[in-house]
Structures are given as structure tokens and as C-alpha cells.
Amino acid sequence: MKYFRQFSTCLVALAAYLFFATAYAKAPVWTFVPSVTNPPTASVSSSGTVDVIYTVNNHSLKAHNLVIKPTKGLRQVDPCQVGPVGTMGSSCTLTLRVDGSALGPAGLKGGPVLCQANTDGSPNHNQCYQPSKGHSLSISVQQTLSVSVSNLALAAAGSPRILTVTNLGAANALNVNYSASPALPSGTSVSPSSCGTMAPLSTCVLTITPGPTPSANPGDLSPLPINLAISGSNTNTVTPQINILTYGSVYQGGYLFAIDDTPPQAASIGGKVLALQNQATQLVDGVVWSSNGVGSQSANVSNDIIPGIGCELSDCVVPSPSYAAALAAYNSTYDNEATFPFPSSSAFQECEGGTDGACNTANILTFYESVKTNFGVGSSPYILASGPTDSDFYAAGLCTQTISGYDDWYLPALCEMGSVGQPGTPCSSSTENIADKLTDLIGNQSPAAPCLYQSTYPATVCLAGDYWSSTEFALLPFASDLATYQFFSSLVNSHTGGQKSLELGVRCARVITP
Amino acid sequence: MSFRIRFGLLTLLSISFSIAHSSAASESNLTWVAGASAGSLWAEAGQTQTIQLTPEIEKTYVDAESTQVIPSGEFFFGMQKSLSKQCRGQLGLAVTINDNLNIEGVIWDDTNPQFANENYQYDVQNNRLALKGKLLFDTAYYGVSPWVSVSLGLGFNRAHDYTNTPLIFEAIPNKNFADHTEAAFSYSLGLGLQKTINQHWAVGIGYEFSDWGKNGLGSAPEQTLNSGPSMDHIYTNGLLFAIFYSA
Numbered sequence: 202m203k204y205f206r207q208f209s210t211c212l213v214a215l216a217a218y219l220f221f222a223t224a225y226a227k228a229p230v231w232t233f234v235p236s237v238t239n240p241p242t243a244s245v246s247s248s249g250t251v252d253v254i255y256t257v258n259n260h261s262l263k264a265h266n267l268v269i270k271p272t273k274g275l276r277q278v279d280p281c282q283v284g285p286v287g288t289m290g291s292s293c294t295l296t297l298r299v300d301g302s303a304l305g306p307a308g309l310k311g312g313p314v315l316c317q318a319n320t321d322g323s324p325n326h327n328q329c330y331q332p333s334k335g336h337s338l339s340i341s342v343q344q345t346l347s348v349s350v351s352n353l354a355l356a357a358a359g360s361p362r363i364l365t366v367t368n369l370g371a372a373n374a375l376n377v378n379y380s381a382s383p384a385l386p387s388g389t390s391v392s393p394s395s396c397g398t399m400a401p402l403s404t405c406v407l408t409i410t411p412g413p414t415p416s417a418n419p420g421d422l423s424p425l426p427i428n429l430a431i432s433g434s435n436t437n438t439v440t441p442q443i444n445i446l447t448y449g450s451v452y453q454g455g456y457l458f459a460i461d462d463t464p465p466q467a468a469s470i471g472g473k474v475l476a477l478q479n480q481a482t483q484l485v486d487g488v489v490w491s492s493n494g495v496g497s498q499s500a501n502v503s504n505d506i507i508p509g510i511g512c513e514l515s516d517c518v519v520p521s522p523s524y525a526a527a528l529a530a531y532n533s534t535y536d537n538e539a540t541f542p543f544p545s546s547s548a549f550q551e552c553e554g555g556t557d558g559a560c561n562t563a564n565i566l567t568f569y570e571s572v573k574t575n576f577g578v579g580s581s582p583y584i585l586a587s588g589p590t591d592s593d594f595y596a597a598g599l600c601t602q603t604i605s606g607y608d609d610w611y612l613p614a615l616c617e618m619g620s621v622g623q624p625g626t627p628c629s630s631s632t633e634n635i636a637d638k639l640t641d642l643i644g645n646q647s648p649a650a651p652c653l654y655q656s657t658y659p660a661t662v663c664l665a666g667d668y669w670s671s672t673e674f675a676l677l678p679f680a681s682d683l684a685t686y687q688f689f690s691s692l693v694n695s696h697t698g699g700q701k702s703l704e705l706g707v708r709c710a711r712v713i714t715p
Numbered sequence: 716m717s718f719r720i721r722f723g724l725l726t727l728l729s730i731s732f733s734i735a736h737s738s739a740a741s742e743s744n745l746t747w748v749a750g751a752s753a754g755s756l757w758a759e760a761g762q763t764q765t766i767q768l769t770p771e772i773e774k775t776y777v778d779a780e781s782t783q784v785i786p787s788g789e790f791f792f793g794m795q796k797s798l799s800k801q802c803r804g805q806l807g808l809a810v811t812i813n814d815n816l817n818i819e820g821v822i823w824d825d826t827n828p829q830f831a832n833e834n835y836q837y838d839v840q841n842n843r844l845a846l847k848g849k850l851l852f853d854t855a856y857y858g859v860s861p862w863v864s865v866s867l868g869l870g871f872n873r874a875h876d877y878t879n880t881p882l883i884f885e886a887i888p889n890k891n892f893a894d895h896t897e898a899a900f901s902y903s904l905g906l907g908l909q910k911t912i913n914q915h916w917a918v919g920i921g922y923e924f925s926d927w928g929k930n931g932l933g934s935a936p937e938q939t940l941n942s943g944p945s946m947d948h949i950y951t952n953g954l955l956f957a958i959f960y961s962a
Contacts, residue, residue, distance in 0.1 A: 225829075225831030226830075227830075227832050227883045228883070229832070230825055319769060319937075320771075326887075326889070328889070331884075331887060333885055
């Protein structure tokens with residue numbers, strides 16, 4: 202009897218189960234299809250946002266207006282109204298904006314829960330569905346790292362310099378490590394070996410001690426900087442670039458010929474670079490030092506005194522010639538100086554004419570961009586015309602062009618080009634100069650011979666022959682028709698003074714920027 | 716309070732009452748009588764219904780139609796009078812306590828059997844106070860008396876502890892309907908056999924049909940229309956064993 206009762210109970214239960222299992226189906230009233238471009242698995246920075254997009258499909262014969270259950274850090278961007286199944290509007294695009302700053306370090310896992318809306322637009326919790334497990338939200342929060350500079354230049358065997366990494370996030374950045382690609386050259390080290398766990402708003406100072414080996418060979422026209430990728434297990438990646446430089450290293454558009462290792466640790470080295478190619482080449486397309494506005498050849502020279510950029514044989518430091526001398530020469534050379542007055546004295550700087558090419562170039566441009574002199578056209582005194590003089594016609598003008606993406610070039614001063622000259626030399630070899638520091642870039646004009654760099658880097662444009670400097674040659678009394686130039690050859694480098702009407706080469710320089 | 720504790724307390728209450736008044740009524744052929752009975756009820760409670768919770772949300776609550784057996788107990792206290800040589804009548808108050816009946820089923824979201832996504836369940840418990848009348852026929856056959864009874868009264872139906880459970884991962888549990896106690900007209904009809912043991916004591920066995928009357932749950936949070944699942948009747952069939960004492 203007992204067994205019969207148990208058996209019959211069992212049969213009833215089985216029948217009930219089968220009845221329920223076969224008669225009714227289980228399916229969500231609305232389903233979520235994740236988008237490929239904005240999937241539900243994503244990471245967001247602790248100060249940024251990310252969008253997750255679903256297509257929501259309604260499977261019911263009833264229309265629905267759907268709104269997400271309030272969730273911290275999640276916002277529904279647009280309404281989601283879906284019509285009955287089988288109709289045109291039975292789907293909607295659900296865009297969810299995730300706000301990293303509102304999420305805790307654990308991020309956002311699960312959901313979104315999407316509910317039927319009440320008439321006032323608020324979600325009613327009596328009818329809600331979420332995506333299937335595999336399509337649910339899985340948002341991780343990335344703490345944001347920032348680094349003090351995006352590029353750090355150091356001198357080989359020079360002073361150590363630092364990069365400061367900061368955790369900008371609101372939670373700990375974990376396992377913050379770095380790796381260099383390409384690898385650091387031998388002798389160069391970075392310390393500490395890891396930044397570990399960084400608390401919010403804390404910093405980690407990486408000290409880079411440069412060894413004697415530069416990051417790329419001097420003369421290499423396509424040098425690779427070292428990318429130092431810094432990241433934590435829950436952060437973004439910052440990749441500052443490190444350049445370990447020596448004389449001849451190609452950097453910021455030119456060959457490094459002067460290095461200033463005195464800037465503070467947190468900054469890059471200073472220095473000067475020489476452009477990778479000539480703006481004008483002697484015997485090919487040489488130009489005069491100064492032009493009357495008609496052309497770039499000898500007949501087109503304009504002999505004027507440019508104040509403040511002169512260099513006597515014994516002195517390259519005291520600013521000369523004087524403004525008064527330049528003004529007097531101008532007024533006696535030209536007829537209509539009343540219409541085109543000489544620029545005011547405040548327009549010119551008092552330069553160290555022998556060493557400050559940038560200052561010299563500024564003064565030369567101040568003059569030749571204000572007038573076309575027409576010097577030598579007709580008879581003296583000559584008739585001035587409005588400027589500017591075409592920058593392609595004269596040496597300093599050629600350095601106003603954009604070269605290798607930079608537009609702050611100048612015509613180098615005499616002592617920036619070499620330290621040895623005739624007659625005598627007013628330059629000191631303690632002024633870092635092109636002839637002393639870029640030996641492997643210097644070839645021969647006649648007989649023609651390449652420089653050492655060219656054998657390894659065939660695209661190298663060697664220095665050979667005469668090149669204008671921005672230093673006026675100042676004899677007592679001041680001469681308006683002389684300037685100085687540098688001769689480069691593999692046998693001897695020297696500088697001298699000569700007629701501004703000579704058609705010589707031009708190679709520009711610039712000061713490297715942080 | 717659990718069924719057993721309530722049962723025990725009422726037992727003590729009615730026994731003490733009846734002993735106090737045993738002697739007074741015998742001269743007028745009117746005697747006090749008390750009885751206690753216990754047994755099982757069979758009931759199939761629950762009713763499939765569609766409820767509009769808000770203007771936008773409508774669901775069908777599909778009853779599982781399961782039959783249950785629950786314990787039940789009753790205390791009777793009243794007066795007995797001989798109506799004829801063979802006929803006795805009893806009239807008094809009956810207090811009935813029943814255990815919880817479990818109502819369960821599945822919810823069709825949007826009233827559509829395609830979306831049978833949640834199970835639901837809740838309990839209804841009935842306590843009843845009724846005026847009960849009983850007619851006994853005394854036969855000479857071994858002191859056995861068949862009887863019929865009817866009671867009319869007020870039942871307190873407490874619908875409570877509603878829960879719902881999703882059947883698929885994607886479904887989120889709905890809000891639960893609130894507990895609600897309904898006072899409803901309740902009645903019963905019974906028949907049975909009673910055997911006299913001695914002058915005062917008798918034992919009996921009986922069948923009783925009862926209707927617990929109206930019952931239902933309250934509203935769920937965020938529900939703006941109607942209230943929870945409800946029924947007009949719960950019918951039960953009971954088999955009870957009783958013991959009687961008369962003065």
C-alpha cells in the first residue's frame with residue numbers, strides 16, 4: 202500500500218513536470234545583441250567614458266518603452282522604444298555611456314538591466330530583463346598614467362635626466378612597469394626597475410643614466426628613438442621617447458654639433474643642429490650674401506651695413522657695426538630713403554656677431570624684408586622699392602624656409618661654423634662648432650670626395666667648399682661689402698672674409714627645442 | 716505562531732471552560748458540551764488569472780493546480796439539548812485553525828505562454844470563527860450516533876510570503892506582492908459518526924466540506940492598478956477525528 206502511494210505520487214509529479222515543460226516556453230521578452238564596434242567587454246579610463254552599444258529586439262506582441270535600471274556610472278543615451286515583434290520598429294539601438302570616474306576600481310560587471318518604463322519614464326521593476334551571461338557588461342577601469350615629457354634627450358655619457366610618471370586616477374595603479382624598445386644601449390640604465398603600486402596622485406621618478414653609446418649611430422638619417430612603454434596591469438600605456446645623443450646624431454631635423462648639458466634634470470639637453478642638406482651649393486646654385494631684390498647672383502648683390510652683426514679680426518664679441526654707421530651708409534647710398542626709411546634702432550638687436558647666428562639672421566632679415574634695395578640698378582644713389590626681398594635670393598633668406606618640418610632655422614655665425622681662420626681667428630675652439638664636431642660630415646669639393654657618413658648612409662649630403670656665415674666682416678672703418686664664410690674640406694677647415702657678391706653655399710642651423 | 720502552538724493553547728482554554736460548567740445544565744436537559752477535533756484537509760487552491768499591474772505591464776499567473784493535504788484542528792464549545800427520544804441538537808461556537816495552503820504556479824510575462832519566465836508561490840492560512848449547529852441521531856446500535864453539521868462564520872484568510880523566482884538567467888525577479896489578510900464569509904458542511912464511551916465522553920470521526928471564502932494578496936511595489944492574485948473561494952474536504960465531553 203505504501204509503495205503504491207509513493208509510486209502514484211511520483212507519477213503525478215512526473216505528469217505535472219512534463220505538462221509544464223512542454224506546454225510553456227521560457228524566453229526573454231526582449232533580447233540584447235552586442236555591437237562589434239562597442240562590445241560589452243571594454244576598459245575605460247578612470248577619467249574618461251566609453252560607449253557600449255546593444256541592439257535590443259522585442260519578441261512580444263506588445264510594444265515596450267525600455268529604460269535601464271539606475272546604475273552608478275551608466276547612462277542611457279537615447280530612448281529605446283520597440284514595437285510589436287514582426288513590425289518595422291521592433292528593435293532599438295541602446296547606447297550606454299559608461300563614466301569611468303563614477304566606477305569603483307572593480308569596474309562594472311553584469312547587466313544592464315532594462316525595464317519597462319512607467320508613463321513618467323522611470324523604470325518599473327516588475328518587468329525587467331538583462332543580456333545573457335556572455336553578453337553582459339564587463340567593464341574594467343583603467344587608472345590613467347601620465348608622464349612629465351613625451352620626449353627626453355640626453356647626452357651620451359652626460360648627466361642623468363628624469364621622467365616623472367604620475368597616477369592621475371582615483372585608485373591604485375598596480376604593477377607599474379616599463380620596457381624599452383629598442384633596448385637601451387649598453388651602459389645606459391633606468392632606475393628604479395619598477396614603479397610597483399602607485400597610489401592615486403602619487404608619482405614615480407625614473408632616472409635615466411646615459412652611457413657612452415648613443416641610441417642611434419651618428420650620421421644615421423633615420424634614427425630610431427627608444428620607446429619607453431610604461432604601464433600597469435590596470436592602466437593605459439604611456440610611451441615617452443628617449444634619445445641618447447652625441448655629436449653627429451641626427452635629431453630634430455639636423456646633425457647635432459653643439460650640446461648644452463646644463464638644463465635641469467627634468468628637461469632635455471639643449472644644443473644646436475645643422476640641417477641635413479644644403480639650401481644652396483657652391484658651384485651649383487650658390488647665392489650672394491645679400492641681394493638687391495633682382496636676383497641671387499653676383500650682379501645682384503646689395504652692399505649694405507647691417508648693424509650689430511659684425512666681427513672684427515680680433516673681436517667677435519662686441520656688437521658692431523654701430524646703428525649710426527649703418528644708418529649713415531644707408532642714407533648716402535639710396536635716394537628715396539625718406540619714403541623707405543632705415544628701420545629704427547629698436548628693430549635691430551646688438552648681437553654677439555661671431556657666435557650668435559640666430560641674432561645675426563634676425564637683423565639681416567629685418568633689413569631685407571623691409572625693402573628691395575635695387576643696389577647697382579642704374580646709378581648711385583639707388584632707388585629703393587618696397588620689400589620684401591625674395592628670400593630665395595640671399596643666404597640668410599634661404600634659412601626662412603621650412604626644412605625637415607621645422608621653420609626656425611638661421612644662418613650660422615662664423616664661430617658656430619669653425620674655429621680656425623685667416624687672417625688670424627677671432628673664434629675660440631671652446632665654442633662648439635660644425636668643423637670640429639661634425640668631422641665625418643665633411644668631404645672634399647675638389648677633388649670631389651665623399652664624407653665618411655656617406656659610405657654608411659648614401660643619402661648623406663656632405664659639407665664641402667665655401668658656405669656663408671651670418672657674420673659681417675667688420676674692418677675699421679666698417680665695410681659694407683664684406684662678410685665672412687667657412688671653407689670645409691677633409692684636409693683643412695678654415696674661415697675668412699670676402700665680397701658679399703660671391704656665390705657661395707648655404708647650410709642652415711637651429712637650436713633644438715624641448 | 717506555529718500551528719502546533721496555537722492548537723495546544725486553544726486545547727487548554729476550552730478544556731478549562733467546559734469543566735467549570737459541567738454540573739449546572741443537567742436538570743434542564745440542557746448541557747454544555749465541548750469538543751476537539753483534528754485531522755487533514757485536502758484542497759486544490761489557486762486560480763489562473765491575468766492581472767494588469769500598470770497600464771503598460773500585464774501578466775498571467777498560471778496556477779499549478781496541485782492538490783495538497785494540510786493539518787487542521789477545531790474546538791467546539793456549545794450547548795446540547797435533547798430534541799426527541801433519539802435526536803439531539805448542539806449549537807455553539809467553533810474555532811478552526813488550518814495550516815498554510817501553498818499556492819504556486821508560473822508567470823506568463825505579457826500574458827504570453829512563450830514568456831513563462833518566473834515561478835511564483837505564496838501561502839494562504841485560514842482561521843475561522845463560526846456558529847456551528849449539529850444534529851445527532853442516537854441509535855441503539857452500539858451507542859453509535861451519526862450526525863450532520865453546518866457552520867456559518869467569519870474566516871480570516873491571510874495570504875502571505877509571496878516570492879517569485881526567474882527560470883532563465885535573463886529574467887529579473889519581479890517585485891513581491893504584499894501580505895494581505897481578508898475577513899471573509901466562510902461556511903462548512905459535515906457528517907460523521909460518534910460513539911459514546913460513557914456518560915460524559917464520546918469519540919467521533921467525520922467528513923467536513925468547507926469554503927474558506929475570499930482571499931488575496933496585496934499590491935507589489937510600483938504596481939499602480941489592481942492588487943495581487945486572489946480567489947473568491949478555497950474549497951476543502953476534511954477527514955477529522957474528534958473527542959467530545961458533555962456534562
